[in-house]
Amino acid sequence: MVEHVQVTTEDYRKRAIEEAGYNTFLLKSRDVYIDLLTDSGTSAMSDRQWAGMMLGDESYAGSENFYHLEDAVKRHYGYPFLVPTHQGRGAEHILSNILIKEGDYVPGNMYFTTTKLHQELAGGQFFDAIIDEAHDPMNEHPFKGNFNIEKLDAFINKVGADKIPYVSMATTVNMAGGQPISLQNLKDLRALTDKYGIKIIHDMTRVAENAYFIQQREEGQQNKSVAAIVREICDLTDGATMSAKKDALVNIGGFIALRDEGIYNQVRNMVVVYEGLHTYGGLAGRDLEAMAIGIAESLDDFHIQARVGQVIYLGEKLIEYGVPIVKPIGSHGIFLNARAFLPHVSQDKFPAQTLAAEIYTNSGVRTMERGVVSAGRNKETGEHNYPKLELVRLTIPRRVYTQAHMDVVAESVAHVYEKRNEIKGLKMVYEPEYLRFFQAKFEVL
Ligand code: P61
Numbered sequence: 001m002v003e004h005v006q007v008t009t010e011d012y013r014k015r016a017i018e019e020a021g022y023n024t025f026l027l028k029s030r031d032v033y034i035d036l037l038t039d040s041g042t043s044a045m046s047d048r049q050w051a052g053m054m055l056g057d058e059s060y061a062g063s064e065n066f067y068h069l070e071d072a073v074k075r076h077y078g079y080p081f082l083v084p085t086h087q088g089r090g091a092e093h094i095l096s097n098i099l100i101k102e103g104d105y106v107p108g109n110m111y112f113t114t115t116k117l118h119q120e121l122a123g124g125q126f127f128d129a130i131i132d133e134a135h136d137p138m139n140e141h142p143f144k145g146n147f148n149i150e151k152l153d154a155f156i157n158k159v160g161a162d163k164i165p166y167v168s169m170a171t172t173v174n175m176a177g178g179q180p181i182s183l184q185n186l187k188d189l190r191a192l193t194d195k196y197g198i199k200i201i202h203d204m205t206r207v208a209e210n211a212y213f214i215q216q217r218e219e220g221q222q223n224k225s226v227a228a229i230v231r232e233i234c235d236l237t238d239g240a241t242m243s244a245k246k247d248a249l250v251n252i253g254g255f256i257a258l259r260d261e262g263i264y265n266q267v268r269n270m271v272v273v274y275e276g277l278h279t280y281g282g283l284a285g286r287d288l289e290a291m292a293i294g295i296a297e298s299l300d301d302f303h304i305q306a307r308v309g310q311v312i313y314l315g316e317k318l319i320e321y322g323v324p325i326v327k328p329i330g331s332h333g334i335f336l337n338a339r340a341f342l343p344h345v346s347q348d349k350f351p352a353q354t355l356a357a358e359i360y361t362n363s364g365v366r367t368m369e370r371g372v373v374s375a376g377r378n379k380e381t382g383e384h385n386y387p388k389l390e391l392v393r394l395t396i397p398r399r400v401y402t403q404a405h406m407d408v409v410a411e412s413v414a415h416v417y418e419k420r421n422e423i424k425g426l427k428m429v430y431e432p433e434y435l436r437f438f439q440a441k442f443e444v445l
Contacts, residue, residue, distance in 0.1 A: 001044075006030055006364075013361045021441025022357040022426055024366050033364030034405050036394045039332045041087075041245035041252060043398035046297055049249065049290045056286030065288035066279040069255075072292040076227065076299060077204070077234045079257030081264035084291075085275050086282030087254040088205060088243025089114040094274060095201065095241055095256050096122040098266045099165040107155060108168035109147050110134060110175050113374060113435055115168060115203060115241075120379070124165075127155055134176040135388040137326040137337040142217045144179035144328075145172065145210070149188050161196035170203040171210035171233060175370060177391065178206070178311075178330020180213035183221065183232060190236045202237040204257075208247045209331035212304045227299040239263065246332065249294035249398060253287050307331075311396050313403060317410035323417050326391060333395035336413065338371060342423055347372050347386050349425025353442060355392045355416070358423055363412035368393045373428075373437045 008016070008031060020026035024037060035042065045053075057064040066084070073082045085091040092115050100106065102123035108115070109130040116126045129152040133141040147169075156164060169189065173179045193200055211229035214221050221229060234240065238260065244253040256271075258264045268278040275282040283291075297303060308331050315329035324340035338345075338352035345351040352371035359365050371390035378385055394409060416423075430441035 005033060007033065008364055010361060013364055017357050017360050021430065022353065022444070023437075023440055023442065024356050024360055024368060025438050026441070027360065027366060031364070032360075032366045034401065034409055035366050036333065036396065036409065037366045037368050039246055039395045039397050040243065041250070042400065043246075043249045044400050045249060045251070045290060045294070046399075048297070049293045052289035052293045053286040055289055056284055058285045060280075061277055062279055063285040063288065065285040065292065068292040069288045072295045073255065073257050076230065076295055077207075077240070077257060078231055079234060079240060079259060081258040081261065083256045083258075083264070083267050083271050083278050084281030084283055084288060085254045085256060085271065087245060087252060088203075088241060089118065089254075090275050090282060091241035091243075091254050091256045092118040093121075094267055094270050095239070096124070098263065098270060099199075099201070100124040101165070103163065105155075105159050105164050106166065106168050107152055107164065109145050109170055109181060110173050112170065112174055112203065113376075113437070115170075117435060119168070126168075129155065129167075130173065130176065134173065134179060137177070137324070137335070137340070137389060137391070140327050142180075142213075142328060143182040143185060144176050145170065145181035146185040147181070147189050149185070149192055152189075153192055156192075156196055156198070161198055164196075164198050166199035166201045166238070167193055168203060169200050169237065170205070172206035172213075172331050174206070174332075175374075175389065176330075177326035177335040177389075178209070178332045179328070180210040180217075180331070182218050183214050183229070184218070186233060186236050199238040200236070202234065202240040203242075204234070204240045205243045205246045206332060207233060208298045208304055209308060212308055213331065225299075226301050226304050230299060244291045244294065247295075247298045248291055249298055250287065250290045253283055253291045255281070255291075307396075307398050310401070310403070310406065314394065314396065314406040314410060317406065318413060321410060321414035321417065323413055326389075333393045335370065335389075336367075336392040336394065338390045338392055341392075341417065342420055342425075344421070345423065345425040347390055348384065349445060350428070350442065351425065352390050352392045354423060354426050357426070357442075358416050359392070359413060362416050363408065365394075365409050365412050368395065369437060373440060376436055
């Protein structure tokens with residue numbers, strides 16, 4: 001399948017981004033030349049997945065495709081109980097409501113926007129237990145997704161294990177720049193949580209990409225397949241939420257997977273309130289089939305090597321141009337260090353938001369802010385949360401773009417970098433209550 005791509009002029013794009021309130025989420029896709037907003041639901045499905053779409057069993061209950069998906073989740077991830085949801089946040093919503101009580105704490109390896117919001121809406125409070133290196137874009141620690149086990153242990157002792165329903169463990173930490181957790185760190189986390197009887201819930205959205213980094217970087221893991229490492233990771237956890245729109249190569253879909261039958265029964269019951277019957281969870285039968293096939297494809301060593309390889313290709317080009325990016329290069333995108341890129345724009349003038357708008361104006365390449373706008377406000381004080389990481393994400397969809405596209409992107413970013421001193425910041429003129437980055441609007445200062 002090929003798509004028409006619109007070529008626009010710089011003047012046209014200036015108007016388009018102004019109309020979009022300098023928010024790349026509010027641009028029309030027809031005005032975008034190369035779309036690196038996200039790798040979520042934007043990957044290309046394979047011939048087999050499309051063939052699977054033709055085999056949709058659209059029965060209301062007990063669809064054949066559900067059983068294929070259940071089998072894929074059991075076989076590849078090893079979780080015995082499965083409930084589909086329409087996407088990742090549907091899974092987060094239901095599991096947070098079941099496991100979290102008012103006044104609970106949920107420690108995790110860095111926040112993710114939707115995950116944290118659902119924890120808070122369920123009455124919990126997120127606690128960041130990732131290693132300090134993760135907050136430093138220049139630090140080249142190979143596993144910046146690791147937990148600081150001592151810090152977590154001290155936190156458990158401080159608030160009490162009965163206030164911690166689970167630890168939220170993400171493989172390939174998105175907000176840190178697509179950074180992996182090591183198998184050893186996960187084993188240490190398991191040992192600690194076992195000591196206190198605390199569960200580990202796995203955000204497995206990009207688990208295959210994490211497994212690839214373990215295979216490449218962790219001592220003693222080189223001879224294992226990505227599939228075997230993925231299984232080992234899952235085996236160390238009690239349950240999972242999944243946005244299948246990333247690793248699993250579908251345009252829509254997600255699930256909750258569990259080991260505990262009691263929790264499964266609660267999830268299975270609540271899913272009928274918010275998503276749909278427990279054998280479809282808001283999806284069509286054909287979507288379930290594409291997901292089952294995509295899961296198997298995502299674990300192929302050659303696929304994952306090519307996928308991460310393309311991201312590394314773009315990152316190395318940007319490094320050659322002298323552009324400051326988060327290191328090591330992550331799995332699903334390049335994260336520009338907007339603080340270093342625009343040191344003259346203070347964080348209250350939204351440097352990453354500004355940079356994303358500038359890149360769009362320069363070339364029609366769409367990227368995403370991951371800084372102060374994404375971090376939202378402190379619930380108690382009402383002040384902006386000012387994260388150490390002020391980043392612009394250039395996210396690569398899987399199986400969509402060629403190296404030539406990556407070259408264009410690198411040239412555009414390098415061009416913006418050359419004229420960085422002319423760039424001024426933004427002010428926020430509209431701010432929605434939840435997940436403000438999706439719909440906030442800005443004006444040029
Ligand atoms: C993304 F700007 N990610 O990276 P859902 N966990 C993790 C995700 O990466 C994730 C979800 C849970 C997106 C889409 C998106 O602040 C944003 O299927 C590690 O999107 O509901 C989604 O899964 C949620 C973009 C989400 C954002 C939130 O582009």
